[in-house]
Amino acid sequence: MPMSATPRRRPTIKEVARVAGVSHQTVSRYLRFSGGLKESTRARVDAAIRELDYRPNLIARSMRTRRTGRLAILLPGMSSFSPDRMLAGAVATARAEGFVVEVLSVDGGPGARAERTRELADSGQVEGVLSLAPLVSDAGQEPNASAPVVVSADLDDDMRGIGGLADGSVVADLVEGLAGAGHRRFLHVSGSLGFASARERKQTYLTTVERLGLESYGVVDGDWSAESGREAVRSLPEDGGVTAVIAANDVVAAGVVRGALERGWSVPGDLSVTGWDNHPVGAYLSPALTTVDVDRERLGADAMRRLVAAVRGTVPEVSDAPLNRIIWRESTGPGPERA
Amino acid sequence: MPMSATPRRRPTIKEVARVAGVSHQTVSRYLRFSGGLKESTRARVDAAIRELDYRPNLIARSMRTRRTGRLAILLPGMSSFSPDRMLAGAVATARAEGFVVEVLSVDGGPGARAERTRELADSGQVEGVLSLAPLVSDAGQEPNASAPVVVSADLDDDMRGIGGLADGSVVADLVEGLAGAGHRRFLHVSGSLGFASARERKQTYLTTVERLGLESYGVVDGDWSAESGREAVRSLPEDGGVTAVIAANDVVAAGVVRGALERGWSVPGDLSVTGWDNHPVGAYLSPALTTVDVDRERLGADAMRRLVAAVRGTVPEVSDAPLNRIIWRESTGPGPERA
DNA sequence: AGAGAAAAAGTGAACGTTCACTATTTGTGG
DNA sequence: CCACAAATAGTGAACGTTCACTTTTTCTCT
Numbered sequence: 082m083p084m085s086a087t088p089r090r091r092p093t094i095k096e097v098a099r100v101a102g103v104s105h106q107t108v109s110r111y112l113r114f115s116g117g118l119k120e121s122t123r124a125r126v127d128a129a130i131r132e133l134d135y136r137p138n139l140i141a142r143s144m145r146t147r148r149t150g151r152l153a154i155l156l157p158g159m160s161s162f163s164p165d166r167m168l169a170g171a172v173a174t175a176r177a178e179g180f181v182v183e184v185l186s187v188d189g190g191p192g193a194r195a196e197r198t199r200e201l202a203d204s205g206q207v208e209g210v211l212s213l214a215p216l217v218s219d220a221g222q223e224p225n226a227s228a229p230v231v232v233s234a235d236l237d238d239d240m241r242g243i244g245g246l247a248d249g250s251v252v253a254d255l256v257e258g259l260a261g262a263g264h265r266r267f268l269h270v271s272g273s274l275g276f277a278s279a280r281e282r283k284q285t286y287l288t289t290v291e292r293l294g295l296e297s298y299g300v301v302d303g304d305w306s307a308e309s310g311r312e313a314v315r316s317l318p319e320d321g322g323v324t325a326v327i328a329a330n331d332v333v334a335a336g337v338v339r340g341a342l343e344r345g346w347s348v349p350g351d352l353s354v355t356g357w358d359n360h361p362v363g364a365y366l367s368p369a370l371t372t373v374d375v376d377r378e379r380l381g382a383d384a385m386r387r388l389v390a391a392v393r394g395t396v397p398e399v400s401d402a403p404l405n406r407i408i409w410r411e412s413t414g415p416g417p418e419r420a
Numbered sequence: 421m422p423m424s425a426t427p428r429r430r431p432t433i434k435e436v437a438r439v440a441g442v443s444h445q446t447v448s449r450y451l452r453f454s455g456g457l458k459e460s461t462r463a464r465v466d467a468a469i470r471e472l473d474y475r476p477n478l479i480a481r482s483m484r485t486r487r488t489g490r491l492a493i494l495l496p497g498m499s500s501f502s503p504d505r506m507l508a509g510a511v512a513t514a515r516a517e518g519f520v521v522e523v524l525s526v527d528g529g530p531g532a533r534a535e536r537t538r539e540l541a542d543s544g545q546v547e548g549v550l551s552l553a554p555l556v557s558d559a560g561q562e563p564n565a566s567a568p569v570v571v572s573a574d575l576d577d578d579m580r581g582i583g584g585l586a587d588g589s590v591v592a593d594l595v596e597g598l599a600g601a602g603h604r605r606f607l608h609v610s611g612s613l614g615f616a617s618a619r620e621r622k623q624t625y626l627t628t629v630e631r632l633g634l635e636s637y638g639v640v641d642g643d644w645s646a647e648s649g650r651e652a653v654r655s656l657p658e659d660g661g662v663t664a665v666i667a668a669n670d671v672v673a674a675g676v677v678r679g680a681l682e683r684g685w686s687v688p689g690d691l692s693v694t695g696w697d698n699h700p701v702g703a704y705l706s707p708a709l710t711t712v713d714v715d716r717e718r719l720g721a722d723a724m725r726r727l728v729a730a731v732r733g734t735v736p737e738v739s740d741a742p743l744n745r746i747i748w749r750e751s752t753g754p755g756p757e758r759a
Numbered sequence: 760a761g762a763g764a765a766a767a768a769g770t771g772a773a774c775g776t777t778c779a780c781t782a783t784t785t786g787t788g789g
Numbered sequence: 790c791c792a793c794a795a796a797t798a799g800t801g802a803a804c805g806t807t808c809a810c811t812t813t814t815t816c817t818c819t
Contacts, residue, residue, distance in 0.1 A: 091544060093775055104799045109777060119785095119797065139545060140482050141775035145804055149479065154523075156508065165504045169495065169525045176524065181545075184493075184523035185515065186508045205430060206478060206520075307704040332701050339704040362671050365646040365678040366705060432805055443769045448807060458767065458815095480805035484774055 092133040101129035112137055150179065152388060153207040155198060156186035157214035167213055167233065170381030178389045183207060191217045191275055203227035209392040211384055215275045229391035233384040251373050251405040252285040255327060255355050258407065260293050263416030264325040264353060269300045270313045270337060272329035279305075279329060282357075286327055298323045303333055310336025314344065314352075324352060324416050331356035331363045334370055338412065349414030359408060368411035376404050431472040440468035451476055489518065491727060492546040494533060495525040496553035506552055506572065509720030517728045522546060530556045530614055542566035548731040550723055554614045568730035572723040590712055590744040591624040594666055594694050597746065599632050602755030603664040603692060608639045609652045609676060611668035618644075618668060621696075625666055637662045642672055649675025653683065653691075663691060663755050670695035670702045673709055677751065688753030698747060707750035715743050 094112075098105040103122055111118060111126045118126070129135070143149050152175055154168065168184070175182045183206075187197045195216040202210050210230045256267065269286045272279035283300055290297045298321055303309030310326075310333035317323055328334035334356030341352045348354055348368050356363060356372040363370035383400060390397035433451070437444040442461055450457060450465045457465070468474070482488050491514050493507065507523070514521045522545075526533045534555040541549050549569045595606065608625045611618035622639055629636045637660055642648030649672035656662055667673035673695030680691045687693055687707050695702060698713035722739060729736035 091775095094777095095775080105775095106777085106800075107798060110798085113777085117797065122798080136543065138483075138775050140479060140488065141804095142777075143479050144477075144483050144775080144806090145777045147804075151522075156511075165507075168523075172495075172523060172525050173527075181522055182524065183490075183520055184507075184511060185521065186511050188512075204475065307701055311704060332704075335701040335704045339706060339708075342706050360701075362646055362674040362699075362701065365650060365674045367678060367681050369678075430805095433807095434805080444805095445770075445807085446768055449768085452807085456767065461768080477805050480774095481807075483776090484805080484807045486774075 091138065092135045093138070094135075097126065097129045097133055097135050100133060101125045149206060149208055151181045151183055151207045152385075152392070153201050153210045154182055154184045155194060155201075155210060155212040155214065156184060157194070166377035167381030167384070170378035171211060171213070171385040172381075173378075174382040174385040175389070178385075180208070180389065191215050198230055199227075201228075202230055209388045211388045213381070213384075215277065229388065231384060231388040231391060233380065250285075251407060252282045252327065253289040254407055255373070256286065256289040256295070257293065258409070259325045259353060259355075259413065259416065260295055262353075262414070264295075265416065266296045266298055266322045267325050267327060268298045268313065268317065268323045269327045270303045270310050270329055270333050271300055272303060272305045272333070274302060282327075282329065296322075303329055305329060305333060307332050307336030307339070309333060310338075311340035311343075313337065314340030325413070326352060326354045328354060328356050330358045331360035331370055331372055332358075334363075334372070334412070335366065338366070338368070338370075348412055353413040353416070355413060364410065366412075371410045371413040372408050374406045374408055379404065430477065431474045432477070433474075436465065436468045436472055436474050439472060440464045488545060488547055490520045490522055490546045491724075491731070492540050492549045493521055493523045494537060494540075494549060494551040494553065495523060496533070505716035506720030506723070509717035510550060510552070510724040511720075512717075513721040513724040514728070517724075519547070519728065530554050537569055538566070540567075541569055548727045550727045552720075552723075554616065568727065570723060570727040570730060572719065589624075590746060591621045591666065592628040593746055594712070595625065595628045595634070596632065597748070598664045598692060598694075598752065598755065599634055601692075601753070603634075604755065605635045605637055605661045606664050606666060607637045607652065607656065607662045608666045609642045609649050609668055609672050610639055611642060611644045611672070613641055621666075621668065635661075642668055644668060644672060646671050646675030646678070648672060649677075650679035650682075652676060653679030664752070665691060665693045667693060667695050669697045670699035670709055670711055671697075673702075673711070673751070674705065677705070677707070677709075687751055692752040692755070694752060703749065705751075710749045710752040711747050713745045713747055718743065 094108045095105045098108045101108065101122075103126060107118065107122060108126055108129075111123065111130075139150075154171055156168070172182050172184075185197075187194045191214070194212065194214060198210050198212055198216055201207055207228060209228050212230065212232045216232060259267070267286075267290055269283060271283045274280055274283070286300070287297065289295075298317070301309070301313040301316070303313065310328055314326070314337050326334075326337050328337050334354050337352075337354050338348050341348050341354070346352050354371070356370045357375070358377075359372045359374035360370075363372050379400065379402075387397045433447045434444045437447045440447065440461075442465060446457070446461060447465055447468075450462065450469075478489070493510055495507070511521050511523075524536075526536045530553070533551065533553060537549050537551055537555055540546060546567060548567045551569065551571045555569075555571060598606070606625075606629055608622060610622045613619055613622070625639070626636065628634075637656070640648070640652040640655070642652065649667055653665070653676050665673075665676050667676050673693050676691075676693050677687050680687050680693070685691050693710070695709045695711040696714070697716075698711045699709075702709035702711050718739065718741075726736045
């Protein structure tokens, strides 16, 4: 029970000024941009700050400048989708740009999130909001001069982002790769269609199958869960001829594999399966999962960069390094035409 | 490019007062605790607030009260351990208690994190810090009257928390269950020993094996990774007699299973394997993973409750509901004595 | 109905910074 | 060496609340 001795107040700018023998305004100048100070005074202020272990009261500063230097990140409350890597990337970027990040997870659907976002955006508490989960698009933006809102490119409806394009092209590569291996009849198990990335992948799957003159047994609209993958395989007819499944992510793919094994089908002997995300365990499953490695950290960082740019009224730097990369592993093999 | 029309300032307490025909202090009173106001004035203030769409400037409030209402949560920067569920639980609890949470992920080891924590704790920016990753224990606390710091009970060194106890007892149950099924020779693959939970499990494993008169082939100190599990199995001699492996978590367990299969051992035929965490894919692996279901959300919530109590100087409510629950699945089976 | 207490409402300062000025010092060209 | 500009430093107000008081109103009891 260390009853801390002196409840000493933190030193203020004025005390620093007194110690340094200058005016408080000079200290303030020193703090903001140490230009325009004579070297001698600069040194005196510096010494005083050091001596008193002074650190500026950022709240008082915020109050005066009316800038909070804070951004909010919205997390989906409870879903199987947990954006941990993205979060880390986004947080790191924000910090690097000099912002403090406040994270809050909101339970409930896109509606609840949109509501909360709106509330946040014009609360004056934060300068911008980044949502890592889909919102219901509230058509017209706020009438209030509210803070900018960015929905992660991975999930966003406006497909300008790199995320969108890259996403699509990789599904196409996946299908082409399998077709090249002799597969003709496909199944896609999608993620929750509330996610733009899920819609995008589904769409690209359909058009690619069409474009290459292949057949799609269909698309099962899932929810990113393993169970949805298992169910999808269960619903397949015994001799439907499907030999390849494009699953929305690795978790779904694991479910697909399980479902196949339960029916006595071998993977990849009878059925090839692809996942998405390069989940840490994917390589250690049997069979090891073919997947798409996604730089989620960078995805989060990019989204945050977009937000920061919006806040500052500048144009975001677009990164062009490839974001996705297919990793072929054991869960995919030659199709019937090569067998 | 909607060049937002009026850059209208937010209304202040004084404007509300003017509209309501009362003093600013009356409005302030209304805002903080609407007690002590005559019903008629209460209504007038209420109407004025509504009319102006007034919302209090929390920064100004913070400045005056010297309370920020903010807590920080520290996440490990980049590790295989991502505390997403815990984060959600902690954030939700903090919000429910009226705090705003600021999350930051810190790269680097426990040293870097401890440094950053210290910095945060006496930055005056937050009223408390919750770390979801181990810190180097800085022996004596800060000399400054800094904000309280709580390291999650799951990870903390002081084992007072519920987390510690529950953890241990469940490892014992695991070993006992396997012993009851006829297993005699065990292997433990631990998590990073920087984590108190990893040390705790290891310790309980050792004492339980001892207590029941079983044999431990040894403990492999891992790092929560699948590869560490795979390596552990590889290092086993062909006829060492190990028939059961207690893995630090499901990811490690997946690696163990993989390693076993690669050696031509069947799971659970030749080797029983247990994981930890009830990872979403665990039930869909083949074999489905025996694991320990951990209410990580509540773990996070409990840790946050501890922090809030520390900040307020009150005693935290201890929850007593069981936190962990073994789920026996296919990856464990009878040992040699029953075969 | 009036005194006194309790309840309700008001007043001005303070929190620690930065902003918008004004004052002083330093430097420069003729 | 002086007038003048540029560089540097200083002064007081303002940001929007709450705190610590003081004043006014309302209620209660005799």
